[in-house]
Amino acid sequence: xxxxxxxxxxxxxxxxxxxxxSWLETKxxxxxxxxxxxxxxxxxxLIGTKFKKNNTLNGKIDHAELSAYLGLQKASIQEIARIxxxxxxxxxxxxxxxxxxANIIQLADTSELETFLKFLVLLPNAEDYxxxxxxxxxxxxxxxxxxxxxxxxxxxxYFNAQQWNQMFLKAAFIESDLTAFNAIxxxxxKDLARIISDYAHERWAAGRTIDPYFWRPVTNFIEGALIxxxxxxxxxxxxFENKVAAICCFNxxxxxxxxxxxxxxxxxxxxxxxxxxxxxxKD
Amino acid sequence: MxxxxxxxxxxxxxxxxxxxxxxxxxxxxxxxIIEPSFWLGxxxxxxGSFQDYFSSLVGWEPFRASQFGIKHxxxxxxxxxxxxxxxxxxxxxxxxPLYLHKENVVAIGEIGYDDQTPAEDKYFRMQLDLAKxxxxxxxxxxxxxxxxxxxxxxxxxCLEHGLAPENVIxxxxxxxxxxxxxxxxxxxxxxxxxxxKMGNExxxxxxxxxxxxxxxxxxxxDWGVSDPLAVPKTAGLxxxxxxxxxxxxxTCYKNAFDAFSKxxxxxxxxxxxxDGINQSKLFNDNSVLRGQNPKISSDKIV
Numbered sequence: 001x002x003x004x005x006x007x008x009x010x011x012x013x014x015x016x017x018x019x020x021x022s023w024l025e026t027k028x029x030x031x032x033x034x035x036x037x038x039x040x041x042x043x044x045x046l047i048g049t050k051f052k053k054n055n056t057l058n059g060k061i062d063h064a065e066l067s068a069y070l071g072l073q074k075a076s077i078q079e080i081a082r083i084x085x086x087x088x089x090x091x092x093x094x095x096x097x098x099x100x101x102a103n104i105i106q107l108a109d110t111s112e113l114e115t116f117l118k119f120l121v122l123l124p125n126a127e128d129y130x131x132x133x134x135x136x137x138x139x140x141x142x143x144x145x146x147x148x149x150x151x152x153x154x155x156x157x158y159f160n161a162q163q164w165n166q167m168f169l170k171a172a173f174i175e176s177d178l179t180a181f182n183a184i185x186x187x188x189x190k191d192l193a194r195i196i197s198d199y200a201h202e203r204w205a206a207g208r209t210i211d212p213y214f215w216r217p218v219t220n221f222i223e224g225a226l227i228x229x230x231x232x233x234x235x236x237x238x239x240f241e242n243k244v245a246a247i248c249c250f251n252x253x254x255x256x257x258x259x260x261x262x263x264x265x266x267x268x269x270x271x272x273x274x275x276x277x278x279x280x281x282k283d
Numbered sequence: 284m285x286x287x288x289x290x291x292x293x294x295x296x297x298x299x300x301x302x303x304x305x306x307x308x309x310x311x312x313x314x315x316i317i318e319p320s321f322w323l324g325x326x327x328x329x330x331g332s333f334q335d336y337f338s339s340l341v342g343w344e345p346f347r348a349s350q351f352g353i354k355h356x357x358x359x360x361x362x363x364x365x366x367x368x369x370x371x372x373x374x375x376x377x378x379x380p381l382y383l384h385k386e387n388v389v390a391i392g393e394i395g396y397d398d399q400t401p402a403e404d405k406y407f408r409m410q411l412d413l414a415k416x417x418x419x420x421x422x423x424x425x426x427x428x429x430x431x432x433x434x435x436x437x438x439x440x441c442l443e444h445g446l447a448p449e450n451v452i453x454x455x456x457x458x459x460x461x462x463x464x465x466x467x468x469x470x471x472x473x474x475x476x477x478x479x480k481m482g483n484e485x486x487x488x489x490x491x492x493x494x495x496x497x498x499x500x501x502x503x504x505d506w507g508v509s510d511p512l513a514v515p516k517t518a519g520l521x522x523x524x525x526x527x528x529x530x531x532x533x534t535c536y537k538n539a540f541d542a543f544s545k546x547x548x549x550x551x552x553x554x555x556x557x558d559g560i561n562q563s564k565l566f567n568d569n570s571v572l573r574g575q576n577p578k579i580s581s582d583k584i585v
Contacts, residue, residue, distance in 0.1 A: 045384040107334065107378075109341035109385040141346050 001121055001153075005091065007063040008084040011070070012051075014059025015077045020050045024081060032092040037100050043085060044104055051078040066122075072151055073118045083119050090124045098128055105132050110141060117147035121154045130158050137167050146176060156183035165192045168217065169199060178213035179278075185216070193221035197229055204232075212240040215248055216278055222254040230257055234264070243281055246271060288532070289554070292514045293317040293539035294393070294422075294454060294474065294501035297344055297355065298336075304504075304511040305351035311515040314554040315354040317543055318344065319393035319422055322364045324506055330374040333361075337378075341385040354553045356543065358392030358422045359383055366406035367398075376409055383417055389543040392422025393454060396433045399426060404440075411444040420545050421451045425460070434460045438467050452499065452542050461489060465497055470542050474503040475513035483517040487524045495530035499538045 013021050027043040030036065055076040061067040070080065086104075089097040101123075105116050117136050120126050133155070136148040149155060149167050159167065164187050171178055181187075196218050203210050215233070218226055233245035246267035249257035261268060270276035290313045297305070297318050308316075318340055327333055340357040348355035359382045361375045382388060391414045396403050414421045421441065426433035434453060441451050448468035456464060456471045464471040475483050486500060502513035510516065518535040522528065543549050 041381050045380060048384045048386075104381070107338060107381050109338075109387070110346060111386055113342070141343075 001065060001069065003063050003066045003122075005084060005087050007061050007066055008080055008087065011057060011059060011061050012077060012081055012084060015054075015057055016051055016081070023050065024085070028085060028088045031089055035093065035096055040085075040089060040097070040100055041104065044082060047078060047081045047085065051081040052076065053078050069122075069153075075119070079115045079119065082115065083122055086123060094125060098125070102129065102132075105129065110144065114143055114147040117144065117154075118152060120148075121152065121157065126154065127158050133158065134163050137163070137170060142174065142176070145170065145174065146180075150177065150180035151182065153182050155181075156187055159187075161187075161189050161191065165189070165195055168192060169195055172199065172211060172214050175211070178211050178216075185219070188217035188220060190221045193218040193226060197225050200229060201225075209238075210241075212238075212244045212281065213278070215244045219248045219251045220253075222248060222252045222257045227254070227256045227260075230260060234260055240281060243267065243276060247276060247278060247281070287312050288515075288518065288536075289314045290514045290518060290535050291315045291317075291539040292502050292504075292511070293452075293499055293543060294319055294472065294503045295511060296321060296503070296505040297348065298323075298339065299506035300504060300511055302347075302351070305348065305353060308511055308515075309351045309353055311512050313353060313515060315356065315540075315549070316348065317356045317358060317389060317422075317539070319358045319424075320360055320362065321393055321424075321505070322362045326365060326368070327371070328368075330371060330378065333371075333375045334378060337382050341382065341387055345387050352557070356387045356389045356549055358390040359385075359388050360391045360394040360410055360422075361406055362393060363395050363397035363403045363407065363424060363426075366403045367400055369402050372402065372406050376406060379410070379413065380417075383413070383419065387548060389546060389549050390420035390422045390452070392452075393424040394421065395424040395437050396426045397424075399429065399433055399436065407437075408440060408444060411441060411446060415445050418546075420543060421446060423451060423453050425453060425455045427455075430455075430457070431459050431463070435463055438464065438469055441469075442467075449497075450545065454501070455503070458485065458489060461493060461498075465493060468497075470497045470499060470538070472499040472501055474501055475510070475517050476503075477508060477510045477513070483513065483520050486517050487521050487526060490521060490526055490530055490534060491524075495533040495538070497538065498534050499542065500534050501539075 012024070024043075024047070027039060031039045031043065053076045055074045057070070057077065061070070086101050090101060105113070108116060113136070117133060120129050120133060123129065133148050136144050139145050149171055155164060155167055168181070196214060200210050200214070222230060230245045230249055233241040236242060242264075246261060246264055249261040250268070250271045267276060290311070292308070292313055293316070295316050295318060297316065320337060320340060323336070337359055340359065345355035359379060361372055361379070366372050383391065391410055394407055394410045396407065411421065423437050423441070425437060434456070438448070438453065442448070449470065452470045452472050453464045454472040455474050457473070461471050473486055473489065475486055490498065500514055500517050502509060502511055504511040504513065514535050518531050521531045540549065540551065
């Protein structure tokens with residue numbers, strides 16, 4: 001995300017003691033002018049004691065996109081102060097500070113790691129930290145997985161298809177909220193559609209249900225086994241599964257899908273009037 | 284659960300324990316634990332081994348504990364045994380400041396003397412200076428051999444480095460050391476070992492003789508023969524032996540809380556106001572649950 005660090009400072013100032021704000025600014029100057037790794041680490045640590053974890057922020061940020069994202073992720077002033085520090089040093093001398101910042105991330109505790117993952121996208125050269133983001137997909141701690149996957153633009157911007165698919169499948173596997181992804185339609189791909197179908201068959205074989213939102217990425221790839229899957233969804237006793245099949249077939253170009261949909265004029269009408277969409281599925 | 288006593292075990296190495304232990308501990312009333320960083324039996328040869336161990340104490344292990352309704356804190360430090368590998372010790376010391384402000388770190392520990400070598404002395408003192416600079420509580424491991432002299436020396440060095448005795452917990456006491464520790468104003472912790480050393484009958488007599496002020500009971504359970512239920516079992520024995528309930532609460536809960544909550548990381552609200560256990564919050568593919576039904580406690584932990 002492209003923004004100037006002064007916007008972070010603006011919100012820090014409206015929510016902290018002026019003494020702590022000047023401390024932070026002085027430290028940033030010192031760390032950058034002296035290229036002091038030790039002071040970077042100590043400052044990063046001490047922010048934890050000088051800035052509050054409270055996430056009700058006073059004042060406004062004159063940058064709509066940044067403001068919306070900090071609000072969405074419920075950023076605390078402590079988290080914002082840490083982002084400010086890291087952004088400042090990385091902008092000043094990326095070659096020197098890149099590895100130092102990577103080291104801070106490597107030593108994070110659980111809640112610090114959540115912070116990094118949620119706000120990686122705000123750091124300059126965010127792609128440098130992709131290893132950490134992909135590693136978070138392998139975690140067994142739900143809050144860590146959600147930090148990188150839910151309402152986070154990072155995966156859509158930087159993950160390759162294999163990484164994206166790994167994230168989507170794991171989210172389904174651990175029964176995370178599948179509506180929380182950014183760019184779910186844009187990142188859909190044929191391989192993911194096949195994975196979804198295979199996993200659905202596994203769940204059905206085990207007599208287990210499937211989150212209806214799981215089907216969303218198959219829309220543009222309905223062929224072969226997925227046609228039978230759509231038929232099964234249309235014939236399901238679960239009305240959400242019927243609706244899911246209708247939305248997928250309506251948006252798909254597959255002729256077999258369109259033909260199946262013809263049997264459900266009520267859905268067709270709702271779809272044409274845009275009353276039945278992914279966003280209104282559970283309304 | 285309202286009438287059940289609550290316990291804190293302020294010294295237990297859960298990294299070496301099983302989920303059965305966590306279940307039994309929660310069942311016995313243990314609400315919070317402190318896991319000191321220590322020697323893992325196999326000496327470490329790389330600084331990265333320390334880093335991953337410390338990261339586990341501030342990452343995975345607190346998460347694992349939370350799945351059983353137990354709040355996990357830790358103390359971070361270079362233990363005395365491994366202080367003798369000086370090249371490695373230097374690197375570990377350099378890394379410590381990055382861990383000491385993590386959200387579940389309540390003290391620097393367990394540090395102190397093992398064989399009372401010059402290297403142990405050097406790194407013990409360096410960490411005491413760090414504690415002084417960062418205003419942190421210290422958890423001191425006292426030696427198994429030449430115990431009394433080592434304990435006295437530990438306290439003298441703490442005072443020499445300007446630490447307040449009420450901010451230092453001297454651990455692994457026995458009848459021979461307790462008086463020296465209490466007289467100097469330090470906090471005396473006792474490790475209850477199941478078969479040897481300090482058994483819980485002896486502990487009852489210590490409390491009878493010295494009272495409950497500044498006395499803490501812990502299990503120090505680790506990878507050796509040890510009992511993760513030592514604190515609640517000793518509390519039970521104290522009650523049955525006629526020790527006042529207030530003294531039991533102080534030695535098995537309150538004193539540990541007071542001693543380790545000074546930097547504000549440890550809060551009673553962490554276990555008094557919880558959502559109860561909800562293992563469904565965690566992943567079941569490769570985690571503490573392996574195909575079992577998740578346990579969701581119907582009763583909040585109060």
